[in-house]
Amino acid sequence: MAITDDNRYDNKGPKILAVLWTLTGLTTLIVSARIYIRMVVLRNFGIDDHLILISMIFGLAYCGVTTAGVSVGYGQHADYLNEKDLEMAILLNTVSFLFGILSFTIPKVAVTAMLNRILNPGRVHKAILWLLVGSAATVSIICILILFTMCDPPKALWQISLVAKGEATCKSPWILINYAIFTGALSAFVDLYLAIYPTTVLLKLQMSLRKRIALCAALGLGAIASAMAIIKCTQLHGLADKSDYTYGTADLVMWTNIEANVVVIASCIPTLQPLLEIIFGKRVFGSYSQGKGDRYKGSDSFPPSSYNRNKHSNALGKDDLGFTNLTNVTGKDSQESILPSNGSGKQNTFSMGHIHRTDDVIVEYESSSQQGAKKMGGPYAPKVAQTGGHPTVSVDVPICAIFLALFIAGAASHMTLFRRNLARGHKFIPSAVTFGFCMSRIVANIIRIAWTCRVTNISLAIASQIFVAAGVLLLFILNLLYAQRMVRAVYPGIGWSRPVSLAFKLVYGLVAVTIVMVITVVVQISYTLNTNTLRIDRDIQLYGVTYFAIISFLPLPLVLLVLLSPNRKRIEEFGSGSWIAKVLLVTLVGLLLCLGASFRAGTAWMPPRPITNPAWYHSKACFYIFNFSLDICVVAIFLVGRVDQRFFVPNGSSKVRHYRGSDDNEKDMRTAGGASNLRAQDQKDLESLKSSVSRDLAEPK
Template sequence: MVVTTQNLDDDKGPKILAVVWTLTSFTLMMVVARVFIRLKMLKNFGIDDYLIVVAMVLGLAYCGATTASVYYGFGKHMVEVEEHGNLVMAMLLNNVSFLLGILSFTIPKIAVTSMLTRIMNPGLIQKIILWTLVSTAAAVSCICIVILFTMCDPPRALWTPALQASGEATCKSTWMLIDYAIFTGAISASVDLYLAFYPMTVLMKLQMSLRKRLALSAALGLGAIAAAMAIVKCTQLHGLADKSDYTYGTADLILWTNIEANVVAIASCIPTLQPLLEIILGKRTLGSYSNGNSGGYKKQSSNWNASTNDRSKRSAARKDDLAITNVESQESILRSDGGKNNHVQESSNEIHMSPIAIRRTDNFTVDYESRPQAGDGTHGSW
C-alpha cells in the first residue's frame, strides 16, 4: 500500500484488539462451560477436553502477544512505527503471535478428532482415515512454523529489517512462505470439512426423526465454518510480501488467524453443552447430576444402529456423556372396539440419543382380566 499524508495516520490496531478479545472471550466462556460440564457434572474429563484447554491457553497467549504488538505500533504504517523506534519489538511480537496462532488452530483439530473417535465409535479404517488426516494437518502446520523461523539467516533478521538492508543477513523469498502457507490453509480447510461432514454420514443412517438427525449433524458439523475461515485467511497471506509496510499489511492476517482458531474451538465445545442447556431451560437440576442421578448421561449399556441396511452390525456403547432422551411414540398395539374384558397392550419406545451411544428401550404394559371360573354361568374373553 502506498503511504501518503492522507493515510499516514491509519491504524488497524483498535479493530484488531476489539475483534481478537471479543471472540476470544466468548470462546473462553464456551471452554469454561465445557470444562464445568465434563469435570464437575459428568465427571468424565477426556483427552479432547485437555487438548481444548491447551488450545485455549495458546489462544489467550496469542491475544496477549497481539495486544503487546499493537501497543508497540502494529497495525500502523511501518514508517510511523519506525519513527517511534518500536519497529523491532512490534515485528518480533508479531512473529511470536503467528507461532501461537498456528498452534491454536491446529490443536483443536486434534481435539475434535479425539472427540469423534470417542463418541461415534468408528471402525478401524475410519479411525485410520481420521487420524491420518489430522496428523497430516498438524505436521504441515509445524513445517510452516519451521519455514517461518528459518526464512532468514540469522533468524532475528525476521524482526530486524536493518540486518538484511546492511547485508548482515540473507533471507529467502517471502513467496516461498506465502505459497506454503496457502498450502497449509488448504489442508487445514479440507480437514475441517471432513471432520464436519463425517458425523453427518453416520447420523443420517440412524433410525431417528429427521429433526434430531439434523440437529445433531449441525452441532457436530460446525467445523465447516472453520474451513470457510481458513479459506478467507489464505486470501490475506499476500500481506506477508509487503516488506515496505509489514506492520500494516499483515494486520488482517492476524485477525483471520485468530478467528479460525476460535471458531474451531467453539465448534468443538458446542456438542458438549447440552447438560448445561437443560439446566438453563429448567428440564433438569444441577442436583440430578451431582447426586449421580443423571439418567442418560451416565454409563449405559446400549447398542446403536450403524446402518439402516444391516441392523445386525452394532457397536458396544461407551460412556454416555451427552444424551437426548425423547419419547418417540406411545401407541396401542391391540385396541378394542368396546367391552370391558379386553386385552390391551401398550408400547412405549424411548430413544436415548447421543453421539456416544443410542439406546432404545421398549416398555410393554399388558392389562387383562381373569378368565371366569367354570360353572359361574358367564363367558369371558381375553
C-alpha cells in the same frame, strides 16, 4: 498499499484488539462452560477436553502477544514508527503466529478424539480420521519451522536492518506464503471432512428429523471454520509486504484468530447439551423420562469410565453415538445422549511425542525438496494458453463455491449410502470410491479459489491443474468396472477367463502408472526451460490424455457386446433392477465421461497457442462444462440410479468366478429345487390317482 498523506496515520490496532478480544472472550466463556460440564456435572473429563483447554490457552497467549505488539505500533504504517518500535512490533507479531497456528491446529485433534469417542467408527475409518488430522498437524508444525528459519540468523526476521547491511540473508517470502496457502487449504479440507463425517452417521439413525438436524448442525459447525481458513488464505499475501509489514499483515492476524476461535467454538457446542437443559429445562438433542433430582450424576446416559463398551464395533445404530436405551439396562424409558464416556475412559489417540517425531522427518524432507527446487530453477509461468485461463475473483470464486457445495452434498450422500449398506452386510466399495472422488473435487475447488486470490502463484496453478486432471480417473474406473460385471454376467466363459481378467487388471494398473507420469511432467514443465525436455513432456501429456479418453470410451463397446449377446435367457443375474436400466446407466455415464475426455484430448492435440491469444476452447465456460459440470452429473446419476443396488455382487465372486453367491447357498438352492421337484411329482401322481378313481366310479357295473 501506497502510503499518502491521507492514509499515513491509519491505524488498524483498535480494530485488531476489538476482533481478537471479543471472539477470544466468547471462546473462553464457552470453553469454561464445557470444562464445568465435563468436570463437575458429568465427571468425565477426557483428552479432547484437555486439548481444547490447551488450545484456549494458546489463543489467550496469541491475543496477549498481539496486544503487546499493538501497544508498540503494530497495525500502523511502518513509516510512522521508529526503528526500535518497528523491530519490536515485528518480533511480537512473529512470535504471535506460533501461538496462532497452534490454536487452530490443536482443536482439530480434539474434534477427532471426540468423534472417535461418540461415533465409534471402525478401525479403517478411525485410521483415516487420525491420518487426516495428523497430516494437518504435521504440516502446521512445519509451517512454524519454516517461519522461524526464513532468515539466517533468525533475528533478521525482525531486525530488518541486518539484511540491508549485508549481515544476514533471508529467503523469498513467497516460500512461506506458498506453503502457508497449502497449509490453509489442507486445514480447510480437514475441517470440512470433520464436519461432513458425523452427518453421514447421524442421518441413518431412527429418531425424529428435528433431532437428527440438531445433531448434524451441532457436529457440523466445523464447515464454518473451513470457510474461515479459505478466507485467511486470501490474506497471506501481506507477508510479502516487507516495506509496510506492520500494516500489511494486520488482516492476516485477525483472520488467524477468527479461524482458531471458530474451530474451538464448533468443537464445544455439542458438549453444551446438559447446560442447555439446565437453562431451558429440557433436552435439546434427546428426551428424558427421569424424575426430578440429579439427572447427570450417576446417570446411565453418561456412564462412568467403567462402562463396558465395544470400542471397535462396526455395527451402526444408536450405540454408535452413545445413545443408551435404558429399557435394556434399568427397565426405564429410553434416554438419549450425545456425549457418553467411552469404554475405559482413555482415548485412542496419538501422543504428542509421536507427532513431533514425524515432524522431524518431514522437516528434513522439506529441506531437501527446497534445495532440489533451487537446482532445477523455476517455477516458470506457462507461455501457452490453457483451458480455463487465469481465474478471476468475480467469475471463478462464485462458480467454484457452487461446485464446492454440490460436491460436498455428493460426498455426504455417497458416504451415507456406503455406511448404510455396510451396516446391512452389503459391502459396496464403489460408493466409497465415489465419495473419494467428491473429496478430490472439493480439494480442487478449494485450491482453485486460493489460486484465484493469488493468480500469480505458479505453485497453486500447478496444484490446481493436477487435482483437476487426476480426480476424474476414479469415475473412468468405476464405469469400466460396472461394464466388466455386465460382460461377466452375459459371457461368463469369456468374462471370467484368466486372460480377460488379467487384461482388465493391466488396464487398471496402466491407469495408475499413466497418472503418475502425467503428474510428473506437469510439475517438470514448470521447472525447466530445456526445449528437448519440454518436447518429451508434451509427448507424455498427449499420450496420457489419449489413453484416458480410450479408457472413458471402453464401457460403450462392452455394453454393445452385452446387447448383441445371443444368450440373453441364460444371463447370470446380479444386483437388482432390470438389465435395461443397467445398460442405460452405464451408457449414459460412458457418454458423459467420453465427452469430457475427448474434449480434453482434442484440445491437447491442437497446436499450442500463445497465452495472449487463446482459442474458444480455452474459455472458462468450456473448462467448467467439460470438467466439473460433467463430473457432478455423473455423481448424481450414480446416486439416483442406485448403482449400489444395481451393480452389487456377492463378496468373493472373483474367487469362485460367478455371481451366484457362495457354494453353501448354491447347495441350499439345489436342495430347495430338488424338494420342489419332488413335491411337484407327488402332486402329479396324486392327480393321476384321483383321475383313475373317478373313471372307475363313472364306469357302469
